Amino acid sequence: MEATMAAAPPTETQRRRRAIAATILGNGFEWFDFMVYGFFAITIGQLFFPTGNDLTSLLLSVATFGVGFVVRPIGGVLIGIYADKAGRKAALSLTILLMAGGTALIGLAPTYEQIGIAAPVLVILARLMQGFSAGGEMGSATAFLTEHAPADRKGYYSSWIQSSIGFAVVLGATAGTILTLWLSPEQVKAWGWRIPFLLGILIGPIGFYIRSNVDETPAFLENKEKAKRPFSEVLNTYPRETLTTFSMVILWTVCIYVLLFYMPTYAVKTLKLPQSMSFIAGVVGGTVITILSPFVGAWSDRVGRKKLLAVASGGILLLAYPMFNLVVTTPSQTTLILFQSVFGVLIAIYTGPILAAFSEIFPSRVLSTGLSVAYNLAVMTFGGFASLILTWLIATTGSAMAPAVYVGVAAAVSFVGVVFGFRDRAVHS
Numbered sequence: 001m002e003a004t005m006a007a008a009p010p011t012e013t014q015r016r017r018r019a020i021a022a023t024i025l026g027n028g029f030e031w032f033d034f035m036v037y038g039f040f041a042i043t044i045g046q047l048f049f050p051t052g053n054d055l056t057s058l059l060l061s062v063a064t065f066g067v068g069f070v071v072r073p074i075g076g077v078l079i080g081i082y083a084d085k086a087g088r089k090a091a092l093s094l095t096i097l098l099m100a101g102g103t104a105l106i107g108l109a110p111t112y113e114q115i116g117i118a119a120p121v122l123v124i125l126a127r128l129m130q131g132f133s134a135g136g137e138m139g140s141a142t143a144f145l146t147e148h149a150p151a152d153r154k155g156y157y158s159s160w161i162q163s164s165i166g167f168a169v170v171l172g173a174t175a176g177t178i179l180t181l182w183l184s185p186e187q188v189k190a191w192g193w194r195i196p197f198l199l200g201i202l203i204g205p206i207g208f209y210i211r212s213n214v215d216e217t218p219a220f221l222e223n224k225e226k227a228k229r230p231f232s233e234v235l236n237t238y239p240r241e242t243l244t245t246f247s248m249v250i251l252w253t254v255c256i257y258v259l260l261f262y263m264p265t266y267a268v269k270t271l272k273l274p275q276s277m278s279f280i281a282g283v284v285g286g287t288v289i290t291i292l293s294p295f296v297g298a299w300s301d302r303v304g305r306k307k308l309l310a311v312a313s314g315g316i317l318l319l320a321y322p323m324f325n326l327v328v329t330t331p332s333q334t335t336l337i338l339f340q341s342v343f344g345v346l347i348a349i350y351t352g353p354i355l356a357a358f359s360e361i362f363p364s365r366v367l368s369t370g371l372s373v374a375y376n377l378a379v380m381t382f383g384g385f386a387s388l389i390l391t392w393l394i395a396t397t398g399s400a401m402a403p404a405v406y407v408g409v410a411a412a413v414s415f416v417g418v419v420f421g422f423r424d425r426a427v428h429s
Contacts, residue, residue, distance in 0.1 A: 015214075019148040020160050022214045026096050026207045027141050028164035032171045036196045037106065037127070038261040038387065039176050039279070042268060043193045047111040048120045055395055058269065059388060060120075067124055068131030069376075069384025076372030077231055079136020083368040084230045088144035091368070093211045095133045095140065100204025102129030107197030135376045143368040146359035152301055158355035159297020162348070166289030169260050172196065173282030176264065180276040230369035234362075238370060240421075241361045245374035247417025251313055252354060253383035254410035255347045258403055260285060262387050263340070269391070270400050271331040278336060285340030289348045296352030305357040306424035312350035313418055317411035319346070324404035357422060382410060 037044065045061030046054070083091035105126035112119040141161050149157035175196045183192045234242060260282065267278035300308050323342060327335045362370035386406065393402040 016148050016157070018214050019145060020157065022092075022211050023141050023145050024160045024164040024167065026092060026211050027137060027161055028167040028171070029096070029207055031165050031168035032196075032199075035168060035261050036103075036172050036175070037130075038257075039172050039264050039282075040193045040196075041265050041387065042275075043189055044106075044123070046189065047113075048109070048123050050112050055391075058265070059391055063385070063388045064120070064124055064127055066385035066388050068127040068134070069380040071128050071131045072135035072376040072380050072384070073373070075132035075135025076138075076376035077135075077369065079132075079140060080369035080372035081230055083136070083140040083143060084366060088140050088147070088368065089211060089214060091136055091140040092144060093208055095137045096207035096211060097204050098129055098133035099137075100201065100207070102126040102133065103197050103199075104201045104204075105129070107194045107201070136372060138371065138375050140368050140372075142355045142359060142371055143364070146356060146367075147364060153298070154359055155296075155300035155305065155353045155356040156294060156298040158359065159293045159300075159352040161355055162297075162351040163290050163293040165256065165351075166286045166291075166293060166344075166348075169286030170283055170290060173264075173279045173286055176279035177276055177283060180274070180279060230366045231373070234366050234370045234373055238362060238366070242370060242374045244417055244421035245358055245361055245371065246378050247421060248309070248354060248357070248414050249375050249378035250382050250417075251316065251410045251414030252351055253379045254386065254407055255316070255343070255350065257379075257383035257386045258390070258407055259340075259343045259347065262390060262403070263336075265387065265391070266403065267327075267331075267336060270394055271327060273331055273333075273336070277333045280333065281336035281340045284337050285344040285347075288341055288344030289351075292345060292348035293352040296349050297356065300353030300356060304424045305353040305360075306418060306422055308349055308353050309357065309418040309422070310415065312346050313411050313415040315346050316343070316350070317408055317415060319343075320407040320411060321401070321404045324401055324407075328400045357424075361422075 041061045042058060044064075045057035045059075049057045049060035049064070051057050051060070079091050079095060082094070103126070106123055109122040109126070110119055138161070142158060145157045145161060146154045179188055179192045179195065264275060264278040264282065267273045267281075268275050296308060319342065323339050327339050358371050358375075359367060390403050390406060393406075394400060
């Protein structure tokens with residue numbers, strides 16, 4: 001009799017749990033890397049884009065934040081094709097290494113005062129690496145989780161992707177809170193802002209190890225009809241599905257990049273509140289999204305995606321103006337927390353079921369490519385340069401309510417897309 005027994009192969013339930021863990025950890029840390037730039041946009045503008053004018057430096061900084069989105073459609077298409085051909089696991093392993101490299105480059109980059117024009121060039125290069133990586137992450141992660149999920153639990157499984165984004169907001173806002181409360185403004189500007197970026201050096205190998213040691217999805221392995229030209233097939237065979245997905249992503253990306261990532265800058269520059277207050281509110285909003293998203297995803301498996309998507313987009317449309325008016329007329333820690341809490345609930349209701357909805361729009365053989373195309377075009381157009389557009393609009397018009405109009409228009413477009421474009425196939429007994 002052998003002294004030791006070989007480890008039993010993992011059960012289906014264990015494989016699925018590993019898939020969730022690999023996705024939420026990897027995706028959460030990737031989004032943490034990507035969004036920390038937005039949280040520290042003011043400091044980065046002063047150090048890497050000095051112009052003698054704070055507004056101009058901030059505009060250059062948020063414009064560089066948007067540069068990462070220019071290459072996202074390219075990364076989405078190329079990594080999406082790679083995922084549909086080589087597998088979801090291979091694509092996800094690649095994206096996390098690219099993201100960690102770009103983040104580490106920002107954390108280590110010398111400032112403009114130290115090396116001149118080469119400093120902003122390095123930051124732009126890093127943002128391009130991050131954007132290329134992020135472009136391929138969402139489509140690959142969605143395909144990976146929904147293809148691991150049982151047919152009647154796709155909403156629950158895919159909702160963990162949104163939960164991981166909320167987790168990233170919590171991590172980023174917590175880091176910002178600690179830094180701004182424990183360090184002086186001079187220390188934050190001198191070296192403290194680099195700490196969250198340098199964590200990206202650790203994220204790369206850890207995330208790569210986790211993702212390279214999970215099983216490939218059964219649907220990908222069993223699919224005998226893999227698309228030879230998935231990009232062409234998406235454009236030629238599924239134009240309606242791509243347009244519907246695009247319209248639904250608009251509100252999602254505006255929620256993430258305006259209501260979550262832009263708010264620290266808005267609170268400091270427009271509301272004139274201490275940066276620590278915006279970070280504390282961000283922790284609350286991110287926590288609400290992290291906890292609530294899986295419950296909403298599971299709920300959508302029972303009642304369908306469409307009802308929840310319509311209610312949430314309609315709610316954001318109705319509340320955008322009054323909630324922004326609240327923080328503008330009564331700026332305080334309390335109103336910021338209320339703002340993030342209310343929108344945290346609505347964001348979770350909208351984004352919890354949305355990836356499962358997308359997985360039911362496109363067939364498996366082009367799922368990663370189709371979602372990547374629609375998602376990244378919408379993110380590039382409405383999310384990536386949102387900070388730049390809103391900063392410019394507020395400075396030009398003198399109105400602090402510009403973000404409310406932006407969010408309201410996005411909610412209206414997505415509401416129409418949900419109601420008239422999306423066909424719900426998700427109700428299970």
